[in-house]
Amino acid sequence: MTAPWLELLDDTIRACAEFDRPDLAQRLRARRASLLGPARRVVVFGCPGQGKSQLVNALLGAAVCAVGDDVTTAVPAVLRHAETPTAAVLGAADAGGPVETATARANKHPEAVGAEIGLPRALLGSGMELVDAPPVGEPTGRRTELAMAALAEADCALLVSDATAALTPLELDLLGQVARLCPAVAVVLTKIDMVPRWRHVAEVDRNRLADAGLVAPVVPVSSVLRLAAAKANDRGLNAESGFTALVECLRAAVLADPAAAAGRAAAATCAVVIEELMGPVKARAAALPPAVSQDGLVKATKRVEQVQRDAARMQTQLADDVADLNSDVEYDLRDRTRRVLREVDDYFEEADPLKVWPEFSDWMRETLTTVAEANADWLLRRFEWIAGRLAAEVDDLPALLDSAGVDDLRTPRVEPFTPVQKMFVGLRGSYSGLLMSGLATTLAGLPLINPISIGAGVAFGARSVFEERGARLKRRQAVAKTAAQRHVDDFFLAYGKQTRDAVRLIHRALRDRLDEVARQVRADAAESAGRVKRAVEAANARRTELITGVRRDLTKLGTLRGRAEAARRPLTVPRGLTA
Amino acid sequence: MLAAVWSLVDTALAAYRGDPRATAFLEACRAALSGPLRVAAVGAAGSGRSTLLDAIVGEPFTARASRLVVDWPGAVELIDGDGDHDAALVLLPRPAAPFPDALDPVASIAVLSRADELGGGRVDAMVSARQLARRHARGELGALCQDVVAVSGLTALASATMTAEEDATLRALAGLPRAELEPALLSVDRFTGSALPVPAAERVALVERLGLFGVRLALSAARRSADPRAELSRASGVGEIRTAVAECFADRADTLRARSALTAVDSLVRADPRPGMAAEVERVTAGAHELRELRLLASLRSGRVSLDDLGDDAVTEARYLLGAAGPNRLACTDDPYTALLRWRARALDTTLPDAQRRAAGIIARTCAALATR
Structure with a gap:
């Protein structure tokens, strides 16, 4: 079974690949390889002149790291277990020499990047390697760079701060940075042999660590006493040096359970990497498009309803107009025929039908033709007006659509009206023609006119011989009036029927045309609404997809981070020399 | 130069009449010009400022006051903290970068104030610290100040x-x-x-x-x-710091005072310009040969200007003539007049780099002043 931390590390490496960060994956793979190695890496770091190298020397009981009163360490020294003492200077040609001077040679060589020393020490043999890092003080500089590089590989880090002064903001900041990368950190308070108030300084340091929210034990030690104890083989002195507590601390951090230490280090590295992966995802979450506006859709739906309402309203209007027209046309016809009759009455008050009948007959025909023509013309003009009004309304409809495409839409929509107009024009010709011819036939074929004229002429002619002149004339006149009235009545009936038929015909044509136009406009509006709806739905779907993606990524990284956080329990150790 | 600065301050006082803040500021400048040389101890908390000042004075005065006038010989006012000052003792816990901004190539001395701790409190800690100070005086730190001195303030105060x-x-x-x-x-x-x-x-x-x-x-x-008391005093390095202050500051008190007053007036004129004042400041600055000497000395120390091509003797002579080693400027010079001719010839030698010719010109003028004295 693989260790849980290895699984976490592999999952994080996979996440790196998934989130397209091969650089981070590479880093983690390197870290994985080093974590799978046998030894845990303890890095000793801190500001210049705190006694880092001396601490390493005292810890191992050997003067392997060069020490001095000034800034001495220039490159990191890695101390490993070896059966016989060995030494190598990295990154530069080394003339060779005793193991004890290897770090001094590496420090002096401008091109050296480190020193590696193997020592037969039980502490190193139990699964630990020590790194004496160069001081971190200058914000930039080769020493700081080398130190930070060494810290990136650390499974446990010891911040060395001497007892002459409490932890500075710089040191706290540095420790905070290191603690993110490496969960096992401790502050080693050195030089307690020469500072009377080191207990006070240790207390201040603990308070400052607590204030900064850093979990790290403070271990006070004296390298001088430890070295003196090793020389004199003095157990009491060794206890005073505080190194027992430091070794205990290291034991708890790395030696007691190297797998757990590796797990903590892996978790910390993973946490940092996951945090880095989360950055872009969070940026993506912040940059999500806003919810799609429903305004367009609402507008389009409203427009469909409006178009329907308009169509219904126009049909009603057309029906009303036609009803008005029917009533007006009928009235007009009745009015005109009545006036003709009145004229006939007036005429036959004086004239003798016997004498004037042929002229009267011609006059009657002409007058009724004129009446029919005027009435028909008026009817057609009224229809034209109605159609015009509707056409204007229908024409206006596209203006309710979006301005785009109006020009395209207007033309086909207007054009269908031409047939209507054409029909009218045709009707006018053909209708009046039909009317006239029908009327002419009616008039010609009517027994009213010819037989009356003839019959009456015969009757009048015959009666005039026998009857008294005045009385006969009156009768003739009355007969002529009745005959004229009948004829006009017949004309009214026949022509009125024709008119109503024509009105119905035109009404139907108009209604059908209007229906057709309304259907078309409604179809257009519905299609446009559909388009808007589909666009809104597509945008919503895309947004939902993005949100889901970001949520999924965040959840995934969050889960990973949770696992990493759970696995990076901070280091807790006995407080050692504090009383 | 001091006289020129005096008259500059007076001119400024006339120009800023009616402005109470500027007048108070200029009055303070005047008082400082006629007062003792102000030497401040500058350093972070815990760098041992008060301990060092108490040790220099020989009694714990910083508990009562933040400034005290001592005879060095010549009145020197010691100031605890970074107030207005003519010269500074910049306290460093250790000679490692980053160096504080308070370091000034002309008017500061770097003090390794807890030198006994550098050597871990060994009996020979101060010997080692002194070597360290000398090494750094020749290095990067030395270029930023007049001198580097190792002191153990605690030891000195205890001895006193x-x-x-x-x-x-x-x-x-x-x-x-x-x-x-x-x-x-x-x-x-x-x-x-x-x-x-x-x-x-x-x-x-x-x-x-x-x-x-x-x-x-x-x-x-x-x-x-x-x-034990004499031994502590000898080891503490308090003697060295007294000597350094006397040589680097007290001997040049007038120039340093004039320099800080000139800087103060310059800052006032820049912040709140008055007609003609900027030109007046410029005239005094340009005419102050002592300031040029100080700047050249600082440049020579920091390596911005190098006279190494002219030989070691010339370098040493130049440093002495410029007053690097105190008032005895002719210690390395046979005769000021021949020195004048020598340096003037270098100033006119077109084969030398510009920087060296300008430096030679300044030294020639110093020689001329010494020759006519």
Whole structure:
């Protein structure tokens, strides 16, 4: 079974690949390889002149790291277990020499990047390697760079701060940075042999660590006493040096359970990497498009309803107009025929039908033709007006659509009206023609006119011989009036029927045309609404997809981070020399 | 130069009449010009400012006041903290970068103020610290200041204020057998906690006052029957710092005072310009040969200007002529007139780089002043 931390590390490496960060994956793979190695890496770091190298020397009981009163360490020294003492200077040609001077040679060589020393020490043999890092003080500089590089590989880090002064903001900041990368950190308070108030300084340091929210034990030690104890083989002195507590601390951090230490280090590295992966995802979450506006859709739906309402309203209007027209046309016809009759009455008050009948007959025909023509013309003009009004309304409809495409839409929509107009024009010709011819036939074929004229002429002619002149004339006149009235009545009936038929015909044509136009406009509006709806739905779907993606990524990284956080329990150790 | 600065301050006072803040500022400049040289101890908390000042004065005055005038010879006002000053002692816990901004190539001395701790409190800690200071005086740090001095303020103060009781305690301890005493000197805890015939409370007080280094040093002196107090004073480095202040600051007090007054007036004129004042400041600055000398010295120290091509003798002569080693400017020069001719010839030598010719011109003018004195 693989260790849980290895699984976490592999999952994080996979996440790196998934989130397209091969650089981070590479880093983690390197870290994985080093974590799978046998030894845990303890890095000793801190500001210049705190006694880092001396601490390493005292810890191992050997003067392997060069020490001095000034800034001495220039490159990191890695101390490993070896059966016989060995030494190598990295990154530069080394003339060779005793193991004890290897770090001094590496420090002096401008091109050296480190020193590696193997020592037969039980502490190193139990699964630990020590790194004496160069001081971190200058914000930039080769020493700081080398130190930070060494810290990136650390499974446990010891911040060395001497007892002459409490932890500075710089040191706290540095420790905070290191603690993110490496969960096992401790502050080693050195030089307690020469500072009377080191207990006070240790207390201040603990308070400052607590204030900064850093979990790290403070271990006070004296390298001088430890070295003196090793020389004199003095157990009491060794206890005073505080190194027992430091070794205990290291034991708890790395030696007691190297797998757990590796797990903590892996978790910390993973946490940092996951945090880095989360950055872009969070940026993506912040940059999500806003919810799609429903305004367009609402507008389009409203427009469909409006178009329907308009169509219904126009049909009603057309029906009303036609009803008005029917009533007006009928009235007009009745009015005109009545006036003709009145004229006939007036005429036959004086004239003798016997004498004037042929002229009267011609006059009657002409007058009724004129009446029919005027009435028909008026009817057609009224229809034209109605159609015009509707056409204007229908024409206006596209203006309710979006301005785009109006020009395209207007033309086909207007054009269908031409047939209507054409029909009218045709009707006018053909209708009046039909009317006239029908009327002419009616008039010609009517027994009213010819037989009356003839019959009456015969009757009048015959009666005039026998009857008294005045009385006969009156009768003739009355007969002529009745005959004229009948004829006009017949004309009214026949022509009125024709008119109503024509009105119905035109009404139907108009209604059908209007229906057709309304259907078309409604179809257009519905299609446009559909388009808007589909666009809104597509945008919503895309947004939902993005949100889901970001949520999924965040959840995934969050889960990973949770696992990493759970696995990076901070280091807790006995407080050692504090009383 | 001092006279020119005096008249500049007076001109400025006339120009800023009616402006109470500027007038108060200029009055303060005037007072500083006629007052003692102001030397400030500048350093971070815990760098040992007050301890050092108390040690220099020989009594704990910083508990009562933040400034004190001492005779150095010549009045010098010591200031605790980064106030207005003519020159500064910049306290560094250790000679490592990053160096503080307070360092000034012309008017500052870097002080390794807790030098005994650099060597871990060993008996030879101060010897090693002095070597360290000398090495850094030649290096990057030295270019940023006039001198680098290693001091143990605690030791110096303890030596200056040592009581008869403390002396007696020291002598009692020194009388103990070596086998008994040496293990007790391994650490502070051992010194205060060991079973020694001297009362523990006295030992705690002693190590608090002297530090472990002081205790070790005083006991070794007492065992040699030497005076612990003199030994502490000698080792503490307080003498070196007095000498450094006297040489680097007190001998040039007038120039330093004029320089700080000129800087102050310049800052006022820049912040709140008045017609003609900027030109007046510029005229005085340009005419101040002493300032040019100081700047050239600083450039020579920092390596911005190098006269190494002219030979070691010429470099040493130039430094002496410019007053790097105090008022005895002709110590390395046979005759000021021939020196004048020599340096003037260098100033006119077109084969030399511009920077060297300008430097030679400044030195020639110094020679001319020395020759006509």
